[in-house]
Amino acid sequence: MGRARTIARRSFLIGSAAILGGIAFGAYKLEQEPENPLRPGKGETTLNPYLLIDGQGITIITPRAEMGQGNQTTLAALVAEELDLAWGSFRIMHGPPAAAYANSTLLTAGLPVKDYEERSSIQQMFEGILKKVPTLLALQATGGSSAMPDAFVKMRLVGAAARQVLMAAAARKWNVPVGTLSTRDGVVHEPGGRRASYVELAPLAVDIEPPANPPLKPASQWRYLGKSVPRLDQVAKVTGTAAYGIDTRLDGMLYATIRINPRLGGEMLSFDASEAEKMPGVRKIVDLGNGVGVIATNTWLAFQAVQAIQVEWGAAPYPPETDAIMARIEQAFEEAPNSSLRNDGDTEAAFSAPAPDDVVEAEYRAPFLAHTTMEPMNATALYTRDSMRVWVGNQSPVINRDKAAEAVGLPSKAVELITPFLGGGFGRRSEYDFTRYAALMAKAMPGTPVKTTWRREEDITHDYYRPAAIARFRAVMGKDGPVALEGKIAAPSVTRQSSLRLAGFAPPGPDRGLVEGAFDQPYGIADYRVDGHFANLDIPIGFWRSVGNSYNGFFHESFMDEMAHARGLDPVKMRLRLMKGVHEPSRLVLEKVATMAGWTGKTPEGIGRGVAFTYSFGAPTAEIIEVRDGPDGIRITRAWAATDVGVALDPRNIRAQIMSGIIYGLSAAVMGEITFSDGMVEQENFPDYDALRMNNAPRIDVEVLENKTRISGIGEPGTPPSMPALANALFDLTGKRARNLPLNAMFDFA
Amino acid sequence: MELTINGKKHRIDVPPDMPLLWVLRDELGLVGTKFGCGVAACGACTVHVGGQAVRSCVTPVGEIKAPVTTIEGIGTPDRLAVIQQAWIDHQVAQCGYCQSGQIMQAAALLAENPSPTNLEIDAAMQGNLCRCGTYPRIRAAIHDAARRLRGG
Structure with a gap:
């Protein structure tokens, strides 16, 4: 169904090669407009991949995962604004996996450039090319705070074009000029x-060619954009009726769980399931190769049975203890750097013979971290030998569908994947392991739907962790701040590992992700260099809210504080001076947060305040944290944040995202740590991998500025500065400098 | 055995040590109550038993002697409870996965204490984890719901 449409094609010929973090592209022919994946049934019409209209009304396709960030509401608002719909008069749907929903800004975030700088013409050309590649690769993904930059123009154009088409249909019906x-x-x-x-x-509109470039409303005429609109998911989420992946219910469904080698990546040598097989309600034991699964008549039985299986696990492919793992990361400093993405002036000369009193040096460490989404990993699948349907909360539907298909030996087109609400993502659900295992479990029972739910213990001990990292910083100080600054960062590469796993190739060349948050900060320092060193380590690592910024923000901004204190400078004023003439919107957010908090640089006895700033995902974000000493320990009492997203599409939601990012970051800073013993992760559940609760979370005030010209997303930028701001506040309170996370190793929190 | 859930009697045939959570979710299809940890450490599975907030993931169904209320029994999209309306007015939910448990915990608090202070709210709610960090709005929504329930 639908209609044949002219597919405009354009060819891009890239002379020799385009470099994206080292990916070399040859010559590709890129489709301008991929096929509309919507297959309207009887009585349904689709005008483009984002609109489905039937007798019941209008459905807007919002093809990004709703994992809490409110993006489906704002994506719908982009279309509704231009299409001219009453708020709440339409439905929204995630839609199927498809190239039409590729995220065109996903790869541009990997450009090894300082985002705050104006792009040169050659960089703009590369950026233009990189925006086409996701469509070619069908990279439909939610992550990198990229949904709004990707959709801001695209989905408004969709709404505006559909409105023109519908008006043209009316003009034809009534035989009047469309202009009236x-x-x-x-x-x-x-x-x-x-x-x-x-x-x-x-x-009546399906055969009308949509205009290619319909005019868009000026911001002054916006009804929904730039306003705080009610989120579309709130009623469902307060009544228990919002359907998450884990809530999938199908006729005749059975319930399963899995237990994979806790020495991550290791083999299963043997297992004995004779006890489990005898347990009532157990229907099937499944050998998954590197682990076992149980299918039973309810989840609780499956949980019990899987733990009753005796298994002999093989060794882990990495050093079995945390100390040896950290030593492996430290070894990376001995190797030549993978990147020197900032190399201003001549740091070698600057450090050749500095006055010893002028030198400040520090080494920092950040641990592995788990994501702990509230909804444990799960997926449901119905396998029928020649087809499969999968229900799974995920951040990368095309990859999840393809990997599930591959696991059960079906072509991708035989697999349908449905993406319900996600009970949290934070990067964890960009992976596909949970979908692949669920597909394998379902394949063991053709014709029967099987829901595979992980125990929380399995979830925490089988994550793709935020990598541990080590940083060595040194500076030569002048009167008002650093005149030379050098940072070296060592960590295993998330980019390399996840690219291999998700796309099948590892990009050579400089890895931006390893050093983001350190090399790309808008500070003007004459001699300024940041190197990234690859650590060779086979621990599963992945995207964790704000990725490299999550550790580099802590390293860089803790060191900024150390430099300021070494010279008796105010850490706000020192940064403001370094930002002057480099990036004015960044300077303005820092100035703003200082005003909000009434920053004086002085705090009374018993109160400490710390400041930090990180430019990440296009959004410069400054935060101040306040701590107070009390009889039951140190409390984090207040947080202030100012950010700049260029265009604030939904100010209330943006403030909520910054608060969320701060609490996520502070949770990790205070108590987050994954450690290894005998090759296994030692933390298993919330009692030993906890997070801030209502009683120890601070009051948070947020201001959103719009001085930047380009729009940016907001799911991640709140997280990076929260951790150093807290460590800096603790230094102000106690005089003790924490260079390692988590902070509860050094301080007693209430 | 027989259980009264949201005012309706259910006959169920499960082992008495099966946690209430899985009876609700897998046997009865009441999936508004969530699985988060299985060890009473996150509060996502909170329901009321005889009006008291309990963690259904560690409550054996055989020990239940009083009527059970779940999020589905508090209010529905067409007939929202006051506390659910307060949650909507404050736009509390982000991913929303923990919110059934948060609302059940808060409803039990308000039934017992019609005007809780911030400290009392913190004490009652600290067993309920939210990884999205919606705590400031949860607290505001509880105060607001308290005011409305008092008729203020």
Whole structure:
């Protein structure tokens, strides 16, 4: 169904090679417009990949995972604004995995450039090319705070073009010039008083060619954008009716769980399931190669049975103890750097013979971290030998579908994947392991739907962790701040490991992710160098909210504080001076947060305050944290944040995301740590991998500025500065400098 | 055995040591109550038994002697409870996965204490984890719901 449409094609010929973190592309022919993946049924019409109209009304496809960031509401608002719909008069749907929903800004974030700088013409050309590649690779993904930069123009154009098409259909129906028509809340009006709803016009509009570049409303005429609109998911989420992946229910469904080698990546040598097989309600034991699964009549039985299986596990492919793992990371400093993405001036000369009193040096360490989404990993699959349907909360539907298909030996087109709400993502659900295992479990029972739910213990001990990292910083200090600054960062590469796992190739060349948050900060220092060193380590690591910024923000901004204190400088003023003339919007957020908090640089006895700033994902974000000493320990009492997203599409939601990022970051800074013993992760559940609760989370005030020209996303930028701001506040309170996370190793928190 | 859930009697045939959570979710299809940890450490599975907030993931179904209320029994999309409306007005939920448990815990608090202070709210709610960090809005919504329930 649908209609044949002219597919405009454009060819891009890249002379020799384009470099994206080292990926070399040859010559590719890129489709301008991929196929509309919507397959309308009887009585349904689709005008483009984002709109489905039937007798019931209008459905907007919001093809990014809703994992809490509110993006589906804002994505729908982009379309509703231009299409001219009444708020709440439409439904939203995630939609199927498809190239049409590729995230065109995902790869541009990997450009090894300082985002705050204006792009040169050659960088703009590369950026233009990189925006086409995700469509070619069908990179439909939610991550990198990229949903809004990707959709801001695209989805408004979709709404505007559909509105024009519907008006043209009305003009034809009434035989009047289209210029005389207007719209309001999903209805086309004609001056004579005739009116027709979009629902009734849609079937008449399918053969009308949409305009390529319809005019967009100026911001001054926006009804929904730039305003705080009610989120579309709130009623479902307070009544227990929001469907998460784990809530999938199908006729005749059975319930499963898995137990994979806790020495991550190790083999299963043997297992004895004779006890488990005898347990009532157990239907099947499944050999997964590197682990076992149990299918039973309910989840609780499956949980018990899987733990009753005796297994002999093989060794881990990495050093079995945390100390040896950290030593392996430290060894990376001995090797030549993978990147020197900042190399201003001549640090070698600057450090050749500095006055010893002018030198400040420090080494920092950050641990492995788990994501701990509230909804444990799970997926449901129905395998029928020639097809499969999968229900799974995930951040990368095309990859999840393809990997599930591959696991059970079906072509991708035989697999349908449905993405319900995600009970948290934070990067964990960009992986596909949970979908692959669920597909294998379902394959063991063809024709029967099987829901595979992980125990929380399995979830925490089989994560793709935020990598541990070590940083060595040194500076030569002048009167007002650093005149030379050098940072070396060693960590295993998330980019390399995840690219191999998700895309099948590892990009050579400089890895931006390893050093982001350290090399790309808007400080003007004459001699300024940041090197990244690859640590060779086979521990599964992945994207964790703000990725490299999550540790580099802590390293860089802790060191900024150390430099300021070494010279008796105010850490706000020193940074403001370094930002001057480099990036004004960054300077303005720092100035703003200082005003919000009434920063004086002085605090009374018993109170400490710390400041930090990180430019990440296009959003410069400054935070101040306040701590107070009390009879039951140190409390984090207040947090202030100022950020700049360029265009604030939904200010209330943006503030909520910054608060969320701060609490996520502070949780990790205070108590987050994954350690290894005998090759196994030692933390198993919330009692030993906890997070801030209501009683120890601070009051948070957020201001959103719009001085930047480019729009940026906001799911991640709140996280990086929270950790150093806390460590800096603790230094102000106690005079003790924490260079290792988590901070509860050194301080007693209430 | 027989259980009264949200005012309705259910006959169920499960082992008495099966946790209430899995009876609700897998046997009865009441999936509004969530699995988070299985060890009473996150509060996502909170329901009321005889009006008291309990962690259903560690409550053996055989020990239940009073009526059970789940999030589905508090209010529905068409007939929202006051506390659910307060949650919506404050736009509390992000991923939303913990919110059934948060609302059940807060409802039990308000039934017992119609005007809780911040400290009392913190004490009652600290067993309920939220990884999205919605705590400031949860607290505001509880105060707001308390005010409305008092008729203020």
